[in-house]
Amino acid sequence: MPIWDDVVPPEERALYEHGGWGGVAGFGKKPALLVVDMYTAFVDPAYPYASPDAAQTVTAIRELLTQARASAMPVLYSRAEAARNVAERGRWKGKGRLQPIMARPEAYQIVPELQPLPTESVVVKTAPSAFHGTNLVSQLVVHAVDTVIVTGAVTSGCVRATVVDAFSFGFRVVVAAECVCDRGPTSHKVALWDIYTRYGDVLPMADVLAYMRTVRSGVAGDARVTHVAASHSRGG
């Protein structure tokens, strides 16, 4: 059963299916792995931005990270930074950043389990999307990427905004379901439903890993692409 079925009622799902939404978009040939905002403040429950499931999400992302490096896929991260002034901060309504714990040096650092290699890019962002106000799209163009596998936190916020921008910039977008987390389950599930119906594929991480294992020197093998797409059409 898809993850959103207990929140999105059958009549709404029927309406979208009837309109030809959803289905499988499929993987491309040159994927990148993107890890959105897995810094301490979004993972460690002591911080105001953490999701309850963040620890499991770290473990799941780590598996994708290992495979991405074995497959020589580009791996890119986003994180935030403490703002120096009101313009850098933007118009976020949350007041969590005012809590004293946010002044700790590790607050905005990627968690140790997902530590970027010295050659992997980390874009520093101030908006929800990892594309907004960063050069992420330029880096993906240099890598000749056609598919962005999105992971991280939180599903209904920075992950979703990043998915919408990746889609808008013309990339195929895949979300590995176990590799994203949120503070609240309703927003999490509806974000995945909205993504699935319109912008990209939402797949079990096993399917994403199966695809990634076909990637050698950054390029996907043809046969498996079709197969994985097919397996998704059963589950999604």
Added chain:
Amino acid sequence: MPIWDDVVPPEERALYEHGGWGGVAGFGKKPALLVVDMYTAFVDPAYPYASPDAAQTVTAIRELLTQARASAMPVLYSRAEAARNVAERGRWKGKGRLQPIMARPEAYQIVPELQPLPTESVVVKTAPSAFHGTNLVSQLVVHAVDTVIVTGAVTSGCVRATVVDAFSFGFRVVVAAECVCDRGPTSHKVALWDIYTRYGDVLPMADVLAYMRTVRSGVAGDARVTHVAASHSRGG
């Protein structure tokens, strides 16, 4: 009772309130009215993209439109266009555009009730956000706008993406609740909840109109701004 309370359970709402999310961001001094994707295919129930409540939404937006013009506020619209090729079309998963009705000349035209004046801008877009791949942000800068009042369709798709971009570009964002509509109520309500907690204000259109009535020659009156913000803190 806020519109999302029957979808977002109390414990999730409590979690966000406890984290200091939500509240009132408030209006600025130089607002613009933005009408997102109110073209025939999103309004007329004969088309695959229409929302059930689109007709009432048209009536509601029309009221804001009248006041915006009386207040000499900039008014801007977005709409789509039939794609000439796969690159223009982008990677939308919906198949509604393949239906024969989409070939009618009025399919992509703003509905007559909301017809733009010859001097009002209509940006033509291919992505969810009215900002993506358009010069909307440049036009708002020329107008020296600080507040974007967002209306249109659909709440969880193009409206939400436009809100996230307006917020990311540094504008104050206000959604007039009766002036947005969606195909499905779950996505509609959760989108408004997500916007309210993080990116901008979600207000009854009466509050938005009260604010807009203070605008003369495009500039808001001071006293009323505070008052409207206060009235929202009761309801929101």
Added chain:
Amino acid sequence: MPIWDDVVPPEERALYEHGGWGGVAGFGKKPALLVVDMYTAFVDPAYPYASPDAAQTVTAIRELLTQARASAMPVLYSRAEAARNVAERGRWKGKGRLQPIMARPEAYQIVPELQPLPTESVVVKTAPSAFHGTNLVSQLVVHAVDTVIVTGAVTSGCVRATVVDAFSFGFRVVVAAECVCDRGPTSHKVALWDIYTRYGDVLPMADVLAYMRTVRSGVAGDARVTHVAASHSRGG
């Protein structure tokens, strides 16, 4: 002798060569042809924006256009449109648009010799760069393009701004020297010099055509890429 040698003095050229600037960047595997602003007002000498050499430039671009279509390369155009208001118009200092001739219906239409096919994209822009306020980068991503061959008018204005953006978005950039023109030769030559030293290759159109002839179904042949690059290092 490179085209800029009578304007950029030897000591300035020596300074850049000594600093390791210039040289050959080389073509990639998936090129697109971009035709910037070859609409009537920039070509027909009766209009205030035309370059003296525009007619020859049309002929030259036409040759590239024929080859691009034979090679199944993506072909994209940009043009402007009459502005409906001050925000659409932007802050251009030129007053040429106020001349009565600019009200003719063909003023903003691509000239007949370079007429786009019904399936080719034409982005409508208000800023110098064909990327600014358009979805050009998204279209290039969908086409999986890595190389942008830039042609059109004027060299020091919209062509140069487009080159800088193409470069900034991570694409390889090639300017076919005979396929760009300008109102004044000084700005023209210095623009090409600035592009050559920093952002991309400036090549005789014969070299560009030789490369384009290796492109089949949109993909370049390997052997010729190297060869063309080598021939450029003699001339550039």
Added chain:
Amino acid sequence: MPIWDDVVPPEERALYEHGGWGGVAGFGKKPALLVVDMYTAFVDPAYPYASPDAAQTVTAIRELLTQARASAMPVLYSRAEAARNVAERGRWKGKGRLQPIMARPEAYQIVPELQPLPTESVVVKTAPSAFHGTNLVSQLVVHAVDTVIVTGAVTSGCVRATVVDAFSFGFRVVVAAECVCDRGPTSHKVALWDIYTRYGDVLPMADVLAYMRTVRSGVAGDARVTHVAASHSRGG
């Protein structure tokens, strides 16, 4: 005599004047000061990117900086950073970055004379324009800026690209002539000519300072704006 008169011949200048180009665009009400790429590698003659006149430019910019802070204008900087990989580096043709001196820790730091205050923003960029791949436009929107005073290095490269983007985003643009420098005088002068004819004003720094002295709490005084514009029409 304008700075470009010994490079741009009279007939080319006549052609642009006849076409209604150039003239005075004028200052707005809410200016920001932008300092582009005044980091050690662009200032200290020991580094491959330095301009011969960089030391005088530092002194000139410092005067504007002092006034901007006294006037409570937003002050923003851009700088680069050593790239971690080929995608971050982009497709720059220069090889200067390979020189051992570029590994010194101060290479990418703003020079001490122009040190940003802890509350002033420094955007880190990889492309020529300070807007590309940064959130500069969002910060200017939060500050409600309408005028960007551009200073820094080099005129024909990052300064010019920044000017074109500021103009494209709808801001008034002013270049203080003594506050920009370049490696070669030809590119420097032609860049200023191209900016003057099309995108913004190129003024003696005395005129810019006269305007900035009318700015209190970030807002310009009306009377002086007109006066300064008039004085420029004599000199420009």
